[in-house]
Amino acid sequence: MKRCLNSFKYFLINFYEIIFPLLYHIKISPLEIIIRKDNRPYWLKKLVTKIVKIYVRQFLEPQFDYLGKGGAYFKPSYIKVFGGNVSIDDYPTLIGSKDAHIQFTSWDIGEHKGEIKIGKFCLITPGVRIMSAKSIIIGDACMIAHGAYISDADWHGIYDRAEPVGNTKPVVFEDNVWIGDSAIICKGVTIGKNSIIGAGAVVTKDVPPNSIFAGNPAKLVKTLDDVEFNTRANFLEDPIKLAKEFDALDRYTLGQNSLFGWLKSLVMPDKSN
Numbered sequence: 001m002k003r004c005l006n007s008f009k010y011f012l013i014n015f016y017e018i019i020f021p022l023l024y025h026i027k028i029s030p031l032e033i034i035i036r037k038d039n040r041p042y043w044l045k046k047l048v049t050k051i052v053k054i055y056v057r058q059f060l061e062p063q064f065d066y067l068g069k070g071g072a073y074f075k076p077s078y079i080k081v082f083g084g085n086v087s088i089d090d091y092p093t094l095i096g097s098k099d100a101h102i103q104f105t106s107w108d109i110g111e112h113k114g115e116i117k118i119g120k121f122c123l124i125t126p127g128v129r130i131m132s133a134k135s136i137i138i139g140d141a142c143m144i145a146h147g148a149y150i151s152d153a154d155w156h157g158i159y160d161r162a163e164p165v166g167n168t169k170p171v172v173f174e175d176n177v178w179i180g181d182s183a184i185i186c187k188g189v190t191i192g193k194n195s196i197i198g199a200g201a202v203v204t205k206d207v208p209p210n211s212i213f214a215g216n217p218a219k220l221v222k223t224l225d226d227v228e229f230n231t232r233a234n235f236l237e238d239p240i241k242l243a244k245e246f247d248a249l250d251r252y253t254l255g256q257n258s259l260f261g262w263l264k265s266l267v268m269p270d271k272s273n
Contacts, residue, residue: 039265039273042254052076064088068120070239078126083108085115085132089140091236093123100127100146107133107153112165114152118142119175121232131155134168134187139175141231145199147182154187174209176231194229 038045056076061067063081068090073079078096083106088094096102102124106114114132118124119140127147130136134152144150152171157163169188173179177191180199191197191207198214198221207213210224236242265273 036273038254039257039262040254041257041259041262042251044259044262045250045254068092070236078102080104082106083114085113087116088118088122089120091121091239092118095123095125097126102126103129103131105129105131107131107165109164112168121236123232132171133165135170136172137170138173139177139193141175141233142173142177142179143232144179145181145183148179148185149183150179150185152187176229176233180214194224196224 040048052073056067056071056073060073060076060079060081064086065084066087066089068088070091071088072093073096074094075096075098076094078098078100079094079102081104085106085108086104094102104116106116108114112133115135116130116132116138117136118138119142121141122138123143125144125146128144129149129151130138131149131151131153133155136150136152138144150171153168154166155164157166167187171185171187172190174191174193174195176194178196179185179191180197180201182199183197183201184203185191185197186202186204189203189206191203192209192211194210195207196212197203197207197218198212200216201214201218202216203213203218205217207218210226211220212222212224213219214221
């Protein structure tokens with residue numbers, strides 16, 4: 001019996017190493033089923049994590065001018081890059097979703113040379129679209145929430161609607177900027193260090209450091225204290241220690257999960273799943 005279980009385990013490993021990347025690439029994932037908890041055994045989650053790293057290295061990284069080390073990528077097949085001149089520095093967290101892709105677009109045609117540069121320790125969540133025909137620079141430790149849209153161009157002429165791109169002005173985020181859910185950042189905007197943009201805001205003018213702006217059009221609603229902030233850079237300052245802590249958490253939360261229980265949760269889920 002033990003030999004049969006080991007053989008089945010090795011079969012699954014080979015299946016995931018060979019078949020899963022292909023299924024993952026074409027978005028026919030056996031793990032796409034929505035469940036309330038992670039029923040995978042610990043070793044299987046580690047295997048899937050390894051496969052995700054392979055996918056990122058083989059399929060995602062070549063699309064960037066530079067993709068830094070130490071990144072965390074969730075459902076990377078839903079991260080799309082169009083055009084060149086897109087780079088992300090070390091320790092990013094990118095979260096794709098089947099119904100809300102992350103999209104980086106750089107327009108590099110004719111006189112337009114779009115460029116997107118994102119700093120270290122940034123968080124980019126599902127549905128975020130960043131589109132450049134000139135220059136978008138995002139500093140370190142910035143957080144961009146679900147569905148936010150950042151653009152440095154009108155994308156059509158105001159009077160000549162057949163003209164592509166239209167007017168352009170660079171966009172700059174200084175360090176530790178937080179963009180709320182579904183916010184829109186328009187061309188020519190600079191957002192100062194530590195500032196927050198409220199959910200659904202439409203930002204058309206510069207935002208000074210240590211400020212909270214909200215509304216349409218976005219206006220100042222609060223000035224933050226000029227203190228030392230605890231940022232994502234602090235959270236990720238010791239990545240090796242952090243990785244060990246997350247691994248210990250996985251061992252604790254997944255340690256009692258079995259292969260049979262995981263398979264059962266896929267085909268016959270119940271309230272415990």
